[in-house]
Amino acid sequence: KKVMEEMSFAQASKDVVQQVVRQLDVDQVERKKKKFNVCVNKVPESTKKSPRDREKEDYQYCIDSLEIDARDIVSCHRAGKKDEKISNFCRPLIVKLRREEDVSYYTHEVEAS
Numbered sequence: 385k386k387v388m389e390e391m392s393f394a395q396a397s398k399d400v401v402q403q404v405v406r407q408l409d410v411d412q413v414e415r416k417k418k419k420f421n422v423c424v425n426k427v428p429e430s431t432k433k434s435p436r437d438r439e440k441e442d443y444q445y446c447i448d449s450l451e452i453d454a455r456d457i458v459s460c461h462r463a464g465k466k467d468e469k470i471s472n473f474c475r476p477l478i479v480k481l482r483r484e485e486d487v488s489y490y491t492h493e494v495e496a497s
Contacts, residue, residue, distance in 0.1 A: 420458070422487055424450065424477040429466070438462075446479055456486045 427445060430438040442460050446452045462475040481487050 419484060420481050420487060422479045422481060422491060423463070424479060426474055427477045429462075429474055442477055445477070450479075450490070452479065452481075452490055456481050456483075456490075458482055 424446075427442070430441040432438045432441060439461065442462070443457065446457055446460055447454050458480040460477060460479045463478050464475045466475060467473050481490070
């Protein structure tokens with residue numbers, strides 16, 4: 385009986401280790417995906433009703449105001465949920481760029497200004 389309990393404990397430990405390793409792999413993939421993101425704060429929210437129109441306005445803001453080349457932008461979206469109750473609330477704008485070099489280039493340009 386004791387041997388069976390020890391085997392059971394060993395299997396449970398092995399299962400826990402495998403779960404942790406899987407989670408670490410998932411976390412690593414998420415970090416890799418996020419390294420192409422640039423978070424921009426205090427960008428005024430669009431007043432457009434359609435989510436698609438708001439997204440287009442944010443995309444145009446990236447090109448016009450942030451001077452990011454349209455070819456370098458994969459996507460952009462707002463983080464979090466929009467709160468209609470707060471009038472001047474600005475959710476962070478997440479801009480996903482094509483390459484890690486683009487992230488370095490554009491964030492360096494902002495820091496240098």
